Amino acid sequence: MKKETFSISEFAKSTGVSVRTLHYYDEKKILKPKRDKITGHRVYEKEDMIQLHKIMTLKFLGMSLDDIKEYMQPNTFDLNFVDTLRLQESKLIKDKEQIEIALEAIQRTVHLLENEKEVDHAVLVSLLASMQNEKKQQELSKGIIKDEAMKKMFPQTAKDKMVFEKGLLTFYKNVRELCGKPADHPEVKQMLDDFYRLILETLDMDSLEEIADIFSFNMEDKENEERVEAYIQEIERLIPTPLTEQEEAWLEKVTTNYMGPLWDDEERKN
Amino acid sequence: MKKETFSISEFAKSTGVSVRTLHYYDEKKILKPKRDKITGHRVYEKEDMIQLHKIMTLKFLGMSLDDIKEYMQPNTFDLNFVDTLRLQESKLIKDKEQIEIALEAIQRTVHLLENEKEVDHAVLVSLLASMQNEKKQQELSKGIIKDEAMKKMFPQTAKDKMVFEKGLLTFYKNVRELCGKPADHPEVKQMLDDFYRLILETLDMDSLEEIADIFSFNMEDKENEERVEAYIQEIERLIPTPLTEQEEAWLEKVTTNYMGPLWDDEERKN
DNA sequence: ATATCACCTCACGTAACGTTAGGCGCAATA
DNA sequence: TATTGCGCCTAACGTTACGTGAGGTGATAT
Structure with a gap:
C-alpha cells in the first residue's frame, strides 16, 4: 500500500x-x-x-x-472552457507577435553593430524605433499612399532591410560630418548620390521621379492635406529623428538644391 | 521657431x-x-x-x-550593448518557445473539445500536461530508449498527434465505463483492440511485439534499472494519471490478460 | 466669490510569489 | 539535561511598472 x-x-x-x-x-x-x-x-x-x-x-x-x-x-x-481557451489563444498570439518583432529588431541591430564599430546613440534609437513600429508605420501609410506604391515604400526582403539600415547609418554619419558645408560641395553631392542610389536599389524603384511621384500627394484636396499632416505627425511621434535641428535644416537645404532640377521638371509637367 | x-x-x-x-x-x-x-x-x-x-x-x-x-x-x-542584446535575445527566444508550446496545446485541446462534447476534467488535465511536457518527456526518454525507437515512441505529425489524443480520450472513457468487468468481456477486448490498433497506427509500428520490445529494458543491468525507475518516477511527476487506483489496477489486470500470450512468447524466446 | 484646470506630492493596490523573522514541538546529541 | 537542529507554522515586507485616487496649490474663467 x-x-x-x-x-x-x-x-x-x-x-x-x-x-x-x-x-x-x-x-x-x-x-x-x-x-x-x-x-x-x-x-x-x-x-x-x-x-x-x-x-x-x-x-x-x-x-x-x-x-x-x-x-x-x-x-x-x-x-465555457473552450471560450476561455480561445481567449488565451489570442492573447498568446499577440504576445508572440510582439516577441517576434523585438527579436527581429535585435538581430538586425546586432548585425549592424558587428560591422560598424562606432554608432551614435541617437541613430541607433531611431533605427530601433523604426523597426519597432514597422508594422504600424505601414498601416498608417496605407491610408495615405497608393497600394502599388506601398510595396515600394519599404524594403521588402530581410537582406534589403539590412542593406538599407546600414546605408542609413552611414548617411546619418555623413550628415553629421558634413553639416554646414555648402550644397555644391563634392562630398555633399556624393552623400546624396549614395543615399538616393541606396533607395533606388533597396526600394526597387526605377528613377528618382518615381520617388518624387509617390510623395506628391494631392495637395489641392484640403481634406487630404489634413490627413497627410496627421500622418506625418504620427510618424514623427513614433520615430524620433536622430538629427539636430541645425542638421535637419541643413539637410533640407542641400536636398532641395540637389532635387531642384527634378522638382522643376515635375512642376513644368503639370 | x-x-x-x-x-x-x-x-x-x-x-x-x-x-x-x-x-x-x-x-x-x-x-x-x-x-x-x-x-x-x-x-x-x-x-x-x-x-x-x-x-x-x-x-x-x-x-x-x-x-x-x-x-x-x-x-x-x-x-556591452551587443552582449545585452544577445542576452535579451535568448530570453525572448525562450519566452517565445514557451508560448508556442502553450499555443499548440490550446489548439489541440480546442480541436478535441469541439468534437467530443463531454470530457472528463482529469483526462483533459492529463492530456494538457502531456502536451506541456512533450519536449521534456522526449528528452527524458532519450537517456533510456534507443534512438531509433524514439521516433516511434511519440506521434510525429500533427495529424497523428490529434488522432492519438482523440483515441486516448475514448480509451480513458471506456476504462471508466468498463472498470470492474471481467477481462474476457467482449467490450473490454474491443477496448484494448482499439487502443493497440491506435498505437500501431499513430506510432507507426508494425506489431505489438515491437511495442513490447521497446519497453523491455535491460533489466539485468542493475544501474540501468535504477535509471529506468527514476525515469518512470519523473514521468509520473510530470504527467498525472487520470485514473483512480482501482481503475489502474483493473486496467493492469485486463492488460496482462490481453497481452498474456504475447509476453509468454517473449519469455520463451529468451 | 467661486468653479475649474493643471499641476504637485503622498500613498495604496496590483500578481504571484521570494525572502526573511520569530515561534512551536519533537528528536538527536554533548 | 541543556542545546542544537529540523520541519512546520504565521506574519509581513519586497518585487515590477505603473494605475488610481486623495488632498493641496496657484492661476484662470465665470
Whole structure:
C-alpha cells in the first residue's frame, strides 16, 4: 500500500512547486489541504495532487490564479472552457507577435553593430524605433499612399532591410560630418548620390521621379492635406529623428538644391 | 521657431506615455526633467524627448527599467550593448518557445473539445500536461530508449498527434465505463483492440511485439534499472494519471490478460 | 466669490510569489 | 539535561511598472 498523505515539503518535492507557493495557494483558497488537528500542519492527499496538476496546467495555459480559482470549483470546468481557451489563444498570439518583432529588431541591430564599430546613440534609437513600429508605420501609410506604391515604400526582403539600415547609418554619419558645408560641395553631392542610389536599389524603384511621384500627394484636396499632416505627425511621434535641428535644416537645404532640377521638371509637367 | 518646452501633459500627449509614467520615471531617476523654479512644475525639453525615446526603445527590447537606467548614463551605451542584446535575445527566444508550446496545446485541446462534447476534467488535465511536457518527456526518454525507437515512441505529425489524443480520450472513457468487468468481456477486448490498433497506427509500428520490445529494458543491468525507475518516477511527476487506483489496477489486470500470450512468447524466446 | 484646470506630492493596490523573522514541538546529541 | 537542529507554522515586507485616487496649490474663467 502506498503512502496516502504527504507533509508540505514532501508534497512540494514530489510536485516540483515551492512550499511558499503551496502556502500561497492555501491562503488564496485555491488549494486548501486538510490540517492535522493536533499540530495544525497541512496534510496533502492524492486528490490534492490532482488538483495541483489542474492548477499547473491552467497556469501553463497562461491563466491568472483568479481565473483558475473559478475553474477549480467543480461543475464549472467545461462550461465555457473552450471560450476561455480561445481567449488565451489570442492573447498568446499577440504576445508572440510582439516577441517576434523585438527579436527581429535585435538581430538586425546586432548585425549592424558587428560591422560598424562606432554608432551614435541617437541613430541607433531611431533605427530601433523604426523597426519597432514597422508594422504600424505601414498601416498608417496605407491610408495615405497608393497600394502599388506601398510595396515600394519599404524594403521588402530581410537582406534589403539590412542593406538599407546600414546605408542609413552611414548617411546619418555623413550628415553629421558634413553639416554646414555648402550644397555644391563634392562630398555633399556624393552623400546624396549614395543615399538616393541606396533607395533606388533597396526600394526597387526605377528613377528618382518615381520617388518624387509617390510623395506628391494631392495637395489641392484640403481634406487630404489634413490627413497627410496627421500622418506625418504620427510618424514623427513614433520615430524620433536622430538629427539636430541645425542638421535637419541643413539637410533640407542641400536636398532641395540637389532635387531642384527634378522638382522643376515635375512642376513644368503639370 | 518651434516651441522649446513642454508641460508634463503636453509631453505625455506628444510621446504617447502617461503622466503617471513620467512621474514614475522622474521618481526613479530615469528621466529627470528640469523644474520651473517658481511653480515647481516639470519642464520637458527636446533632449528629454530623445531620452524618452531611448527608454521606450530599450523597454520594447524587453529590458527592465533598472537595466535601462544603467544605459541612460552616457558613455555606457555601447560598451556591452551587443552582449545585452544577445542576452535579451535568448530570453525572448525562450519566452517565445514557451508560448508556442502553450499555443499548440490550446489548439489541440480546442480541436478535441469541439468534437467530443463531454470530457472528463482529469483526462483533459492529463492530456494538457502531456502536451506541456512533450519536449521534456522526449528528452527524458532519450537517456533510456534507443534512438531509433524514439521516433516511434511519440506521434510525429500533427495529424497523428490529434488522432492519438482523440483515441486516448475514448480509451480513458471506456476504462471508466468498463472498470470492474471481467477481462474476457467482449467490450473490454474491443477496448484494448482499439487502443493497440491506435498505437500501431499513430506510432507507426508494425506489431505489438515491437511495442513490447521497446519497453523491455535491460533489466539485468542493475544501474540501468535504477535509471529506468527514476525515469518512470519523473514521468509520473510530470504527467498525472487520470485514473483512480482501482481503475489502474483493473486496467493492469485486463492488460496482462490481453497481452498474456504475447509476453509468454517473449519469455520463451529468451 | 467661486468653479475649474493643471499641476504637485503622498500613498495604496496590483500578481504571484521570494525572502526573511520569530515561534512551536519533537528528536538527536554533548 | 541543556542545546542544537529540523520541519512546520504565521506574519509581513519586497518585487515590477505603473494605475488610481486623495488632498493641496496657484492661476484662470465665470
